Amino acid sequence: MGRILIIAEHDGEQLNPSTARCLSCAGEFSGLECDIAVLAKDGQRVCEQAAALDGVRQVIRVDNDANEHALAAVQAPQLAKLAENYSHVLGPSTTFGKDLLPRVAALLGVAQVSDIMSVLANYRFQRPIFAGNAIVTVEVREQDKVVGTVRTASYATAAGGGSGAIETQAIDVELPDHTRYVGTSGSDAGGRPDLQSAAVVISGGRALGSEENFKLIYQLADRLGAAVGASRAAVDAGYIANDHQVGQTGKIIAPDLYIAIGISGAIQHVTGIKDAGTIVAINKDADAPIFEVADIGLVGDLFTIIPELEKLL
Amino acid sequence: MDRILVCLKRAVDYNVRIRVMSDGSGVITDGVKMSVNPFDEIALEEALRIREKGETEEVVVVGIGADDCQQQLRTGLAMGADRAIHVRTEDALEPLDIARILVQVAETEKPGLIMLGKQAIDGDNNQTGQMLAALWGRPQATFVSKLTLFGTTATAVREVDAGLETIEIDLPAVITSDLRLNEPRYVKMPDIMKAKRKPLSTTDLEKLGITPEARVSVLQTEPPQTRQKGKIVADAAELIAELKQKGLA
Numbered sequence: 417m418g419r420i421l422i423i424a425e426h427d428g429e430q431l432n433p434s435t436a437r438c439l440s441c442a443g444e445f446s447g448l449e450c451d452i453a454v455l456a457k458d459g460q461r462v463c464e465q466a467a468a469l470d471g472v473r474q475v476i477r478v479d480n481d482a483n484e485h486a487l488a489a490v491q492a493p494q495l496a497k498l499a500e501n502y503s504h505v506l507g508p509s510t511t512f513g514k515d516l517l518p519r520v521a522a523l524l525g526v527a528q529v530s531d532i533m534s535v536l537a538n539y540r541f542q543r544p545i546f547a548g549n550a551i552v553t554v555e556v557r558e559q560d561k562v563v564g565t566v567r568t569a570s571y572a573t574a575a576g577g578g579s580g581a582i583e584t585q586a587i588d589v590e591l592p593d594h595t596r597y598v599g600t601s602g603s604d605a606g607g608r609p610d611l612q613s614a615a616v617v618i619s620g621g622r623a624l625g626s627e628e629n630f631k632l633i634y635q636l637a638d639r640l641g642a643a644v645g646a647s648r649a650a651v652d653a654g655y656i657a658n659d660h661q662v663g664q665t666g667k668i669i670a671p672d673l674y675i676a677i678g679i680s681g682a683i684q685h686v687t688g689i690k691d692a693g694t695i696v697a698i699n700k701d702a703d704a705p706i707f708e709v710a711d712i713g714l715v716g717d718l719f720t721i722i723p724e725l726e727k728l729l
Numbered sequence: 730m731d732r733i734l735v736c737l738k739r740a741v742d743y744n745v746r747i748r749v750m751s752d753g754s755g756v757i758t759d760g761v762k763m764s765v766n767p768f769d770e771i772a773l774e775e776a777l778r779i780r781e782k783g784e785t786e787e788v789v790v791v792g793i794g795a796d797d798c799q800q801q802l803r804t805g806l807a808m809g810a811d812r813a814i815h816v817r818t819e820d821a822l823e824p825l826d827i828a829r830i831l832v833q834v835a836e837t838e839k840p841g842l843i844m845l846g847k848q849a850i851d852g853d854n855n856q857t858g859q860m861l862a863a864l865w866g867r868p869q870a871t872f873v874s875k876l877t878l879f880g881t882t883a884t885a886v887r888e889v890d891a892g893l894e895t896i897e898i899d900l901p902a903v904i905t906s907d908l909r910l911n912e913p914r915y916v917k918m919p920d921i922m923k924a925k926r927k928p929l930s931t932t933d934l935e936k937l938g939i940t941p942e943a944r945v946s947v948l949q950t951e952p953p954q955t956r957q958k959g960k961i962v963a964d965a966a967e968l969i970a971e972l973k974q975k976g977l978a
């Protein structure tokens with residue numbers, strides 16, 4: 417019988433909700449217990465949060481100064497070593513997991529299943545290809561370990577209330593020093609909710625026309641307590657920072673309500689919002705493809721509609 | 730550095746709306762426009778700019794696949810690559826085997842950088858660069874939107890969920906490109922003619938000592954669940970009323 421190891425995503429202080437989504441995915445396997453590995457400089461706080469998730473058997477705490485920042489080249493050999501005791505290794509399909517898991521898989525000499533959206537059996541999964549325009553059912557050989565990334569938008573976060581044990585481990589492997597962390601600059605969310613876990617997301621597209629005009633989106637978002645997203649065209653044009661991009665090459669999200677304003681609805685954008693509860697589109701072109709997927713559409717000029725909406729909210 | 734290797738995958742053009750075969754055996758690729766995977770094109774553009782700045786002598790493009798992938802290698806040569814290597818195989822290879830092949834190519838070519846797209850827009854796997862870096866035992870900088878070389882090291886700005894992350898890496902290394910790294914140049918007619926005369930060498934899996942494996946089998950391909958087209962409302966007031974009715978505003 418096997419066992420699942422989930423690789424925790426965190427920033428040294430807070431466990432990222434993507435980890436709790438992986439745990440929900442782990443719950444779809446039959447008869448496999450699940451542990452979470454926390455690699456950190458000082459993992460105490462993150463381990464406590466992980467241990468409190470419902471369904472965790474054990475949290476493995478691996479403290480090492482080299483783990484202060486998540487570098488795939490440094491983490492991969494440690495995880496490949498830990499993986500010896502597991503049949504399945506999972507991580508989130510976030511930029512963290514996408515960077516790390518293939519490196520782990522290669523060290524283990526096995527394939528990786530990317531973006532698992534459903535578990536049909538312990539070695540059989542569904543995943544999207546072609547920007548979500550086709551779904552494949554894939555099967556991993558049972559003689560191999562399964563290494564997979566979990567499409568986080570397909571899973572809710574696992575509940576709290578768990579009481580996993582925390583076990584400290586030292587891993588005896590040589591770590592490379594050829595990769596060094598320098599820094600991260602994030603855009604200031606301005607107190608708005610996180611794009612990947614927000615219940616409501618409002619996105620703006622190329623139609624906004626300038627960074628200045630994009631403030632209209634922020635104002636409306638604040639009225640609704642929403643997170644702010646964007647199309648690639650808006651990011652490329654410099655209206656908003658890259659971490660707001662929604663779509664195939666940005667974030668895949670599943671809010672209860674998604675409002676697309678001045679976005680045409682290219683397949684690469686729509687693939688990022690397919691799992692949203694309700695999609696609203698505001699676009700002056702009645703033939704824009706976004707209306708094909710929108711539950712509620714409003715044809716008109718965003719520069720007149722946004723102020724009207726603000727007044728009504 | 731002496732050279733940069735750039736991997737070019739032949740993929741369905743990003744403008745094509747793909748359709749699933751009715752028997753669930755795959756997607757329809759017959760008669761569909763094929764192009765260089767757009768992320769790989771960006772990787773090649775970056776390598777060419779590095780050469781134009783005098784920081785490398787040579788840019789070599791590598792393609793793995795059936796004979797038709799030579800079309801994409803010729804596109805790469807027309808963009809400005811100096812020569813091409815075609816690793817011939819009829820099999821649809823998994824990312825791990827692609828990575829094993831590239832390590833073998835790197836053993837003979839000794840590149841200072843291997844550059845590829847962060848993902849291919851067909852399989853959307855986002856694995857090959859990372860696997861290659863692991864097997865090669867070298868640094869990886871994935872999802873890169875800015876790359877600066879300093880002789881034996883480089884800094885890379887990476888597009889991550891939290892924003893932009895900067896790392897420093899020793900060379901040689903593997904770089905996977907994100908969309909904002911650059912905007913690839915257009916190929917001009919005379920360059921296409923010139924590309925026909927540029928060297929293209931061919932090798933195969935046997936010569937490289939690689940036996941591919943089928944670790945993951947694809948059992949079925951289906952169209953995704955489609956969303957229903959909804960209703961069009963007349964104005965902002967009706968929109969808000971709809972949202973209120975759904976308990977969303």
Ligand SMILES: Cc1cc2nc3c(=O)[nH]c(=O)nc-3n(C[C@H](O)[C@H](O)[C@H](O)COP(=O)(O)OP(=O)(O)OC[C@H]3O[C@@H](n4cnc5c(N)ncnc54)[C@H](O)[C@@H]3O)c2cc1C
Nearest residue numbers: 621622623647648649663664665666678679680685700718
């Ligand atoms: C490999 C690849 C990956 C990609 N990944 C992504 C991705 O992750 N995310 C993404 O979003 N895109 C992605 N793209 C780009 C995508 O193909 C589109 O180019 C992009 O989504 C277009 O952005 P847009 O809708 O804002 O702009 P446009 O397509 O230019 O649409 C603007 C829309 O605004 C409307 N409009 C104009 N003025 C007004 C007004 N005053 N009031 C109301 N409406 C107005 C227009 O009718 C139009 O529909 C990718 C492309 C490629 C090739």
